Amino acid sequence: xxxxxxxxxxxxxHEHKSPKVAAVYPDGMHNTIAAGIRELLxxxxxxxxxxxxxxxxLTAEKLAATDVLIWWGHMAHAEVADxxxxxxxxxxxxxxxxxxxHSGHFAKIFKRMLGTSCALxxxxxDEKERLWVCNPxxxxxxxxxxxxxxxxxxxxxxxxxxxxxxxxxxxxxxxGGEVFRSGCCWHRGNGKIFYFRxxxxxxxxxxxxxxxxxxxxxxxWARPQGQWTGVSHCPNVKTPVEPIKPKAR
Amino acid sequence: xxxxxxxxxxxxxHEHKSPKVAAVYPDGMHNTIAAGIRELLxxxxxxxxxxxxxxxxLTAEKLAATDVLIWWGHMAHAEVADxxxxxxxxxxxxxxxxxxxHSGHFAKIFKRMLGTSCALxxxxxDEKERLWVCNPxxxxxxxxxxxxxxxxxxxxxxxxxxxxxxxxxxxxxxxGGEVFRSGCCWHRGNGKIFYFRxxxxxxxxxxxxxxxxxxxxxxxWARPQGQWTGVSHCPNVKTPVEPIKPKAR
Amino acid sequence: xxxxxxxxxxxxxHEHKSPKVAAVYPDGMHNTIAAGIRELLxxxxxxxxxxxxxxxxLTAEKLAATDVLIWWGHMAHAEVADxxxxxxxxxxxxxxxxxxxHSGHFAKIFKRMLGTSCALxxxxxDEKERLWVCNPxxxxxxxxxxxxxxxxxxxxxxxxxxxxxxxxxxxxxxxGGEVFRSGCCWHRGNGKIFYFRxxxxxxxxxxxxxxxxxxxxxxxWARPQGQWTGVSHCPNVKTPVEPIKPKAR
Amino acid sequence: xxxxxxxxxxxxxHEHKSPKVAAVYPDGMHNTIAAGIRELLxxxxxxxxxxxxxxxxLTAEKLAATDVLIWWGHMAHAEVADxxxxxxxxxxxxxxxxxxxHSGHFAKIFKRMLGTSCALxxxxxDEKERLWVCNPxxxxxxxxxxxxxxxxxxxxxxxxxxxxxxxxxxxxxxxGGEVFRSGCCWHRGNGKIFYFRxxxxxxxxxxxxxxxxxxxxxxxWARPQGQWTGVSHCPNVKTPVEPIKPKAR
Numbered sequence: 001x002x003x004x005x006x007x008x009x010x011x012x013x014h015e016h017k018s019p020k021v022a023a024v025y026p027d028g029m030h031n032t033i034a035a036g037i038r039e040l041l042x043x044x045x046x047x048x049x050x051x052x053x054x055x056x057x058l059t060a061e062k063l064a065a066t067d068v069l070i071w072w073g074h075m076a077h078a079e080v081a082d083x084x085x086x087x088x089x090x091x092x093x094x095x096x097x098x099x100x101x102h103s104g105h106f107a108k109i110f111k112r113m114l115g116t117s118c119a120l121x122x123x124x125x126d127e128k129e130r131l132w133v134c135n136p137x138x139x140x141x142x143x144x145x146x147x148x149x150x151x152x153x154x155x156x157x158x159x160x161x162x163x164x165x166x167x168x169x170x171x172x173x174x175x176g177g178e179v180f181r182s183g184c185c186w187h188r189g190n191g192k193i194f195y196f197r198x199x200x201x202x203x204x205x206x207x208x209x210x211x212x213x214x215x216x217x218x219x220x221w222a223r224p225q226g227q228w229t230g231v232s233h234c235p236n237v238k239t240p241v242e243p244i245k246p247k248a249r
Numbered sequence: 250x251x252x253x254x255x256x257x258x259x260x261x262x263h264e265h266k267s268p269k270v271a272a273v274y275p276d277g278m279h280n281t282i283a284a285g286i287r288e289l290l291x292x293x294x295x296x297x298x299x300x301x302x303x304x305x306x307l308t309a310e311k312l313a314a315t316d317v318l319i320w321w322g323h324m325a326h327a328e329v330a331d332x333x334x335x336x337x338x339x340x341x342x343x344x345x346x347x348x349x350x351h352s353g354h355f356a357k358i359f360k361r362m363l364g365t366s367c368a369l370x371x372x373x374x375d376e377k378e379r380l381w382v383c384n385p386x387x388x389x390x391x392x393x394x395x396x397x398x399x400x401x402x403x404x405x406x407x408x409x410x411x412x413x414x415x416x417x418x419x420x421x422x423x424x425g426g427e428v429f430r431s432g433c434c435w436h437r438g439n440g441k442i443f444y445f446r447x448x449x450x451x452x453x454x455x456x457x458x459x460x461x462x463x464x465x466x467x468x469x470w471a472r473p474q475g476q477w478t479g480v481s482h483c484p485n486v487k488t489p490v491e492p493i494k495p496k497a498r
Numbered sequence: 499x500x501x502x503x504x505x506x507x508x509x510x511x512h513e514h515k516s517p518k519v520a521a522v523y524p525d526g527m528h529n530t531i532a533a534g535i536r537e538l539l540x541x542x543x544x545x546x547x548x549x550x551x552x553x554x555x556l557t558a559e560k561l562a563a564t565d566v567l568i569w570w571g572h573m574a575h576a577e578v579a580d581x582x583x584x585x586x587x588x589x590x591x592x593x594x595x596x597x598x599x600h601s602g603h604f605a606k607i608f609k610r611m612l613g614t615s616c617a618l619x620x621x622x623x624d625e626k627e628r629l630w631v632c633n634p635x636x637x638x639x640x641x642x643x644x645x646x647x648x649x650x651x652x653x654x655x656x657x658x659x660x661x662x663x664x665x666x667x668x669x670x671x672x673x674g675g676e677v678f679r680s681g682c683c684w685h686r687g688n689g690k691i692f693y694f695r696x697x698x699x700x701x702x703x704x705x706x707x708x709x710x711x712x713x714x715x716x717x718x719w720a721r722p723q724g725q726w727t728g729v730s731h732c733p734n735v736k737t738p739v740e741p742i743k744p745k746a747r
Numbered sequence: 748x749x750x751x752x753x754x755x756x757x758x759x760x761h762e763h764k765s766p767k768v769a770a771v772y773p774d775g776m777h778n779t780i781a782a783g784i785r786e787l788l789x790x791x792x793x794x795x796x797x798x799x800x801x802x803x804x805l806t807a808e809k810l811a812a813t814d815v816l817i818w819w820g821h822m823a824h825a826e827v828a829d830x831x832x833x834x835x836x837x838x839x840x841x842x843x844x845x846x847x848x849h850s851g852h853f854a855k856i857f858k859r860m861l862g863t864s865c866a867l868x869x870x871x872x873d874e875k876e877r878l879w880v881c882n883p884x885x886x887x888x889x890x891x892x893x894x895x896x897x898x899x900x901x902x903x904x905x906x907x908x909x910x911x912x913x914x915x916x917x918x919x920x921x922x923g924g925e926v927f928r929s930g931c932c933w934h935r936g937n938g939k940i941f942y943f944r945x946x947x948x949x950x951x952x953x954x955x956x957x958x959x960x961x962x963x964x965x966x967x968w969a970r971p972q973g974q975w976t977g978v979s980h981c982p983n984v985k986t987p988v989e990p991i992k993p994k995a996r
Contacts, residue, residue, distance in 0.1 A: 130988065163436075176491050246375070247401050429919045439635035591908070613861055620981065623987060662934070669800075738924055
């Protein structure tokens with residue numbers, strides 16, 4: 001098989017506004033996420049793109065050469081151009097995998113793909129999160145024990161406003177008492193979509209070895225198994241396969 | 250139970266541009282569809298709304314008082330204001346039923362709810378369509394025989410660019426050789442969505458007794474069983490249920 | 499609408515072997531569950547059936563007159579006759595609702611309907627369970643706050659060996675650290691299936707007002723919306739609708 | 748990747764009772780199906796098993812060494828031992844792929860995995876079947892044009908008594924006027940299941956190049972992406988992760 005081509009998209013705003021975030025992610029969150037994938041999937045071709053680049057770094061050429069797109073955004077969702085969202089949606093429907101992280105639950109592209117509110121409840125309180133594996137045989141859970149923990153994370157709680165997931169990979173238990181569907185899979189068109197909850201910008205979540213493992217696994221799971229560029233065509237097939245009888249009016 | 254409150258939305262353009270369409274639907278397609286529902290569900294409160302009205306007739310008040318919205322559009326999809334689409338989507342997620350007819354497969358609201366291309370193949374050739382019931386016990390198929398036929402219809406063929414339906418109620422056989430998933434159900438948020446294929450504007454489809462039966466059945470199926478206006482809220486729940494231990498940094 | 503006809507099936511073994519269980523459920527668990535439904539749905543016609551009755555109380559006549567069947571079993575799953583399981587399955591496919599409680603996750607009928615292992619992890623440790631509502635607008639969650647708690651319950655944990663639920667109504671948080679998909683909906687044939695986790699025999703769970711509310715809501719949700727007794731027929735339709743051309747061999 | 752290990756299971760009865768079938772499949776249907784896979788997937792390790800062998804050729808060892816099992820049965824479904832069905836089900840839940848062909852819709856293993864009646868309508872009339880691709884980007888449709896035809900086949904028609912497919916790959920148009928969901932995918936446990944309609948024993952269907960292509964594609968699609976042999980374990984996890992407070996009684 002060819003190497004998987006991954007693009008990690010980062011909003012890249014918190015890192016420049018908050019010294020606390022910059023201290024945890026001195027290279028930017030997108031670069032840390034990309035480094036984690038390179039570490040675990042050495043043959044993958046991993047690049048990055050950010051909000052600040054022309055077309056947010058997601059030109060038609062770049063997307064055409066991307067097998068799996070990873071998305072982290074939070075405070076600047078509204079600044080993402082609709083034309084770029086249209087283009088990413090089209091590529092997902094054609095077959096590109098899409099992995100949406102944490103606060104990306106409110107990204108335009110995630111809401112666009114799912115059609116629901118994607119709302120949830122939340123709390124920032126340095127609390128422990130424990131992610132349980134709902135299916136130890138799922139490729140995204142490969143190498144993960146029955147659960148793993150993050151010592152400090154933001155809490156996300158149910159209700160989570162999503163269509164019923166096609167597959168449930170993780171559910172989180174929070175120290176403060178909540179639960180959340182933390183790892184969810186959907187198929188849309190020819191694309192596979194994975195939402196993975198952890199990753200608040202003030203915590204070192206994307207340095208965590210289990211989180212890195214899950215993201216790398218998800219990249220392998222989401223790589224296209226088939227593609228179809230005609231997914232949005234609506235052809236007029238004037239010539240029928242079978243003869244059509246003239247009708248009396 | 251309270252009477253079902255139905256709003257039939259019609260694009261209402263073809264009827265005024267094409268004498269052929271005006272001859273088939275002298276009162277407008279929306280009024281013919283509404284009349285069919287009133288005939289079969291005499292206790293329902295059935296109103297209409299059209300593209301040309303302020304806010305396309307779909308004000309917040311009107312939607313709040315609508316249990317099931319029916320949508321027919323075709324040549325003017327692009328003229329539907331995004332703000333109205335946002336509002337309809339919100340109401341569907343809260344619990345309002347949505348029935349999308351025929352060329353509404355490309356309506357902004359349908360694509361918004363499903364997140365996919367909603368593309369298909371098509372042909373206008375006066376051909377026979379036979380709709381097979383995939384589950385005779387489904388409430389939307391009540392009173393329909395194993396199949397029913399429309400002597401002349403536009404053809405819609407697979408591939409149909411939709412997420413896998415939660416329930417398949419009808420599949421069509423076309424004289425010219427194609428097939429199509431003609432009756433599809435989805436759940437999104439608290440709303441039920443039904444897509445029903447027939448209804449090309451130049452044919453008397455909405456005068457057909459089986460088509461009227463299906464639409465009336467779908468209205469009863471799609472009426473809200475539960476509602477939740479908070480579906481898009483994203484509350485910060487600062488106080489945890491359980492105590493959270495202070496963490497060392 | 500006609501009154502809902504409910505049959506509560508109880509294994510009725512623990513109550514006679516364990517003084518502890520008999521103390522909590524002196525009338526038998528099935529009668530306590532039935533009393534809860536009668537309390538909240540006064541117009542419902544609620545009966546019971548037990549393992550010890552001829553045909554386990556589930557004759558063809560009884561099932562034909564049942565709209566929603568509730569199932570609690572645990573230590574005697576293997577004693578349920580396959581012929582009765584066949585009959586219940588057939589009625590669910592025709593349209594009867596099925597509500598499976600707690601240890602019924604390993605009942606023959608539950609495994610039969612779902613086709614998977616239905617396995618889980620468990621612990622008896624007098625621990626607190628908090629059930630979160632995943633969709634406050636779902637009819638099964640009507641009248642339930644954002645969550646409710648059971649002070650002492652058995653723990654069930656993920657992985658839960660089920661097909662992906664069509665709708666997720668509750669997820670549980672356990673004091674000991676686990677999570678579980680506690681309220682799950684599926685559609686099979688014309689029947690609606692709801693699995694509801696709580697109800698270990700040594701705890702007064704079926705006296706709890708929230709648990710009773712959920713079960714009553716589920717009864718209303720699961721009542722047949724349509725039925726089809728021919729669901730298992732496989733007819734030879736010798737006469738085609740369209741002419742078939744003779745083929746050269 | 749390792750070679751895919753495929754076992755083609757054949758009932759192997761018609762071939763010995765009917766000269767007509769023997770003429771079309773002188774080596775037995777299972778061997779013809781196996782030959783088609785070997786032709787298109789030369790690196791696959793393809794074996795066969797039949798009803799007549801001890802344990803129907805599906806010993807625990809054989810199944811443990813099978814990545815994808817293909818199933819064709821018809822007149823002797825009832826002769827398949829339940830213990831073998833149990834074993835196959837367990838392997839599918841662990842991760843083995845399962846491809847069920849044609850009259851296998853009524854095989855014990857298919858009904859076991861799906862939990863529904865799997866009933867349909869049928870007719871033997873030498874009629875043309877046209878299979879439409881519902882998603883040209885699906886890996887099972889790779890190399891198939893927008894549709895393909897079988898000049899003479901048995902007809903299977905809706906309603907087809909199955910749970911809603913996770914993915915719809917093909918829908919058939921029949922000359923005699925019916926339609927059918929001909930290519931359906933489900934996930935159960937870690938196993939992928941594909942049902943493929945064509946293959947009546949008196950027709951040369953498994954010699955057809957498109958049918959062979961679809962089966963080979965399905966083999967690649969269904970190969971395990973992950974496996975979990977503990978899928979049916981129900982462990983008592985006595986030691987909680989978090990401390991549990993003693994409760995007052």
